[in-house]
Amino acid sequence: MxxxxxxxxSGASIALAAVLALALVGxxxxxxxxxxxxFKDANAAYQAQDYKKAADLYEEAVAAxxxxxxxYFFLGNSYDNLFKPSRKGEADNDALLQKAVNNxxxxxxxxxxxxxxxxxxxxxxxxKYLAATYGTDKLNDAAKxxxxxxxxxxxxxxxxxxxxxxxxxxxxxxxxxxxxQMLLKAKEVSPNSPDVYAQLAGYYNRQGxxxxxxxxxxxxxxxxxxxxxxxxVIATYYWDDAQRNFRLTPDQKKDHIQxxxxxxxxxxxxxxxxxxxxxxxxxLLRLQANIEKDPAKQQALLKExxxxxxxxxxxxxxxxxxxxxxQ
Numbered sequence: 088m089x090x091x092x093x094x095x096x097s098g099a100s101i102a103l104a105a106v107l108a109l110a111l112v113g114x115x116x117x118x119x120x121x122x123x124x125x126f127k128d129a130n131a132a133y134q135a136q137d138y139k140k141a142a143d144l145y146e147e148a149v150a151a152x153x154x155x156x157x158x159y160f161f162l163g164n165s166y167d168n169l170f171k172p173s174r175k176g177e178a179d180n181d182a183l184l185q186k187a188v189n190n191x192x193x194x195x196x197x198x199x200x201x202x203x204x205x206x207x208x209x210x211x212x213x214x215k216y217l218a219a220t221y222g223t224d225k226l227n228d229a230a231k232x233x234x235x236x237x238x239x240x241x242x243x244x245x246x247x248x249x250x251x252x253x254x255x256x257x258x259x260x261x262x263x264x265x266x267x268q269m270l271l272k273a274k275e276v277s278p279n280s281p282d283v284y285a286q287l288a289g290y291y292n293r294q295g296x297x298x299x300x301x302x303x304x305x306x307x308x309x310x311x312x313x314x315x316x317x318x319x320v321i322a323t324y325y326w327d328d329a330q331r332n333f334r335l336t337p338d339q340k341k342d343h344i345q346x347x348x349x350x351x352x353x354x355x356x357x358x359x360x361x362x363x364x365x366x367x368x369x370x371l372l373r374l375q376a377n378i379e380k381d382p383a384k385q386q387a388l389l390k391e392x393x394x395x396x397x398x399x400x401x402x403x404x405x406x407x408x409x410x411x412x413x414q
Contacts, residue, residue: 156197
C-alpha cells in the first residue's frame with residue numbers, strides 16, 4: 088500500500104466522522120455501560136486529534152467489552168498516529184506500531200467479513216491501514232503486507248487500488264514479474280479503466296521499457312477516444328524520451344518527435360484551446376528544429392513554436408481573467 092495511508096488519517100478525522108457515528112450506533116448494543124461511555128469519550132478525543140487520550144480511552148472500552156471491534160480500529164489508528172517516523176529505531180516509539188498492528192488485526196478479524204455493511208467498511212479500513220503499517224516507511228515488512236492485500240483482493244476483486252497496492256509491494260521488493268502480473272490482472276478486472284493503463288505505463292516507464300510504456304498509453308487512449316488528455320500524455324512521453332535519452336539514434340529521435348506531434352495534434356483536434364498541448368507542441372517543434380539541417384526549415388519551425396507559445400499565454404490570461412470575474 089502507499090506509504091501515506093497511516094498518518095494521512097490524522098488529517099482526515101473529519102472525513103471519518105460518519106464512520107464514527109455509525110460505530111456509536113453499533114455500540115448502543117453493548118451491554119457494558121462503561122464500555123459505551125469510554126468509546127464515546129474516545130471518539131471525541133480522536134476527532135480532536137488527541138491520540139494519546141483517545142488510545143487510553145479506547146483501551147478502557149475494549150477492556151470492558153472485548154467484542155467492541157469498532158474500537159480496535161480506532162485504537163490501532165491512534166497508536167499509528169502517535170508513531171513518529173523521525174524517532175524510528177527507538178524502542179518506545181517502535182512499540183506503537185506493533186500495538187497498531189495488533190489492533191488493526193483484531194478489527195479486521197471481527198469486522199471485515201461482517202454481514203453489516205457499516206462494520207465491513209471499518210474492517211476493510213483496518214486491513215488497508217494494517218498493510219500500510221508494514222510499508223517501507225514503517226515496519227518495512229513486505230512479506231507480511233502481501234497476504235493482507237491479497238485478502239483485500241479476495242474480499243473485493245473489483246477494487247483496483249488493492250491491485251495497485253500489491254504491485255507496489257512487489258516492485259519495492261524487486262519482484263518485477265509479479266508486479267507486472269498484478270497490473271495485468273487489474274486490466275482483466277477493469278479493461279476500460281484509464282487508471283489501469285496509467286499505472287501500467289508508469290510501471291513500464293520506471294523499468295525503462297519505453298515501447299511498452301507507449302503501448303499501454305495508446306491502449307488506454309483507444310478506450311477514451313474523446314479525451315484529449317489521453318493523447319496529450321502520449322506526446323509528453325515522446326518529448327521527454329526524445330530530450331533525455333541520449334542513446335537514441337538521430338532517426339529514432341526524429342521518429343519520437345513526429346509521433347509526439349501526431350499525438351498532440353489529436354489532442355488539439357479534440358480541444359483547440361488546450362493550453363498544455365499547445366505548449367508541448369511548441370517544445371516538440373523546438374526539438375525538431377534542433378535536428379533540422381535546412382536553416383530555412385529550422386527558422387520556420389522555431390517561428391511556429393513561438394506562435395504556439397504566444398497563443399498559450401494569451402489563453403492563460405483569458406482564463407485567468409475569466410476566473411477573476413467569476414470570483
